Amino acid sequence: MTGQGETAEHEWVDDHAGPVVRPYAVTGGRARPVTGTFDLISLVTATRAEVGSESGLGPEHVAIVGLCQRIQSVAEIAAHLDLPVGTVRVLLGDLAARSLVQVREPRATPAGLPDDSVFEAVINGLRAL
Amino acid sequence: MDYGRSERPAGAAPLPTAIKILIAGGFGVGKTTLVGAVSETRPLRTEEVLTETGIGIDDLSGVEEKTTTTVAMDFGRITLSDDLVLYLFGTPGQDRFWFVWDELALGAIGAVVLADTRRLADCFPSIDYFEGRGTPFVVAVNCFEGAKQYRLDEVQGALDLDPEVPVVLCDARKRESVKEVLITLLEYAMKLREERRRAVGD
Numbered sequence A: 001m002t003g004q005g006e007t008a009e010h011e012w013v014d015d016h017a018g019p020v021v022r023p024y025a026v027t028g029g030r031a032r033p034v035t036g037t038f039d040l041i042s043l044v045t046a047t048r049a050e051v052g053s054e055s056g057l058g059p060e061h062v063a064i065v066g067l068c069q070r071i072q073s074v075a076e077i078a079a080h081l082d083l084p085v086g087t088v089r090v091l092l093g094d095l096a097a098r099s100l101v102q103v104r105e106p107r108a109t110p111a112g113l114p115d116d117s118v119f120e121a122v123i124n125g126l127r128a129l
Numbered sequence B: 001m002d003y004g005r006s007e008r009p010a011g012a013a014p015l016p017t018a019i020k021i022l023i024a025g026g027f028g029v030g031k032t033t034l035v036g037a038v039s040e041t042r043p044l045r046t047e048e049v050l051t052e053t054g055i056g057i058d059d060l061s062g063v064e065e066k067t068t069t070t071v072a073m074d075f076g077r078i079t080l081s082d083d084l085v086l087y088l089f090g091t092p093g094q095d096r097f098w099f100v101w102d103e104l105a106l107g108a109i110g111a112v113v114l115a116d117t118r119r120l121a122d123c124f125p126s127i128d129y130f131e132g133r134g135t136p137f138v139v140a141v142n143c144f145e146g147a148k149q150y151r152l153d154e155v156q157g158a159l160d161l162d163p164e165v166p167v168v169l170c171d172a173r174k175r176e177s178v179k180e181v182l183i184t185l186l187e188y189a190m191k192l193r194e195e196r197r198r199a200v201g202d
């Protein structure tokens, strides 16, 4: 069962026809992370080169630590592991609670927006692309 | 939620700042194309699994809840510098996915509403949404071959936009064109911030 229609749109995106993993099986039925909120663009990096079979960690936890040797956003982790974002948040909560990942929530002013210097840096960055 | 206190390997570089811009508009208007034109990899896809009733993104409260919907979002990454990463998110167009939009719009620095002049009404919901939320947005008219060319002021009038809202032409397939659209959005968003700051006498 691939569950993926072959539309033109699908050719654009990086999905692959792996088996659909049941999210509940991965999280043990949990819907919320034990800690953290995990915005889609929160950036995650692993604090260790690898993790072994520590108690309570499953293959998806290990896969996240592997992926996050390079900085990844929550959305990227979900896309690469082909798991729904909600599931990834739960797994990241487990890892954050064990200090196996470091997380940076998006920088924001109290109004919920980045400060002026960020706007200027983005404009300059885009011009230089 | 205070990750500032979590351990960080001694001497490790701080994580970059991540920001996001939303790409909205009707189905087939070129959102994924635009994301792909300027991102460093092909667009990625991520999914939120939602209950049909759609109470909230994380309200998958029990295994007995069987009716779920998957909302897909295409997105891309642009690493602007060592300490700045921009993400572009193509937003799902349907009204009943507003709660996904709410999550996406939170903290977004702005939005690009893509419009196709053959189906202008398709972008009304996006415009209503960003106007209602106060999210800075620009309208980018994606020029498909065979579409009648309208003047930008005609589009502005047809969309009943605030005259301040930038309306620009674009080709979602072309990197330079998309860059221009994004820069227009950022400059407009900065101008709006300045105006709002002045309005509160800050």
Ligand SMILES: Nc1nc2c(ncn2[C@@H]2O[C@H](COP(=O)(O)OP(=O)(O)O)[C@@H](O)[C@H]2O)c(=O)[nH]1
Pocket (backbone or CB within 6 Å): A008, A009, B025, B026, B027, B028, B029, B030, B031, B032, B033, B034, B090, B142, B143, B144, B145, B170, B171, B172, B173
């Ligand atoms: N001629 C032309 N075709 C485009 C342009 N942008 C997108 N398309 C095509 O329109 C179709 C739908 O684009 P897509 O990006 O998937 O739309 P989305 O549903 O908004 O993500 C694709 O076949 C694109 O190749 C454009 O600027 N000009």
Ligand SMILES: [Mg+2]
Pocket (backbone or CB within 6 Å): A009, B031, B032, B033, B074, B090
């Ligand atoms: Mg698309």
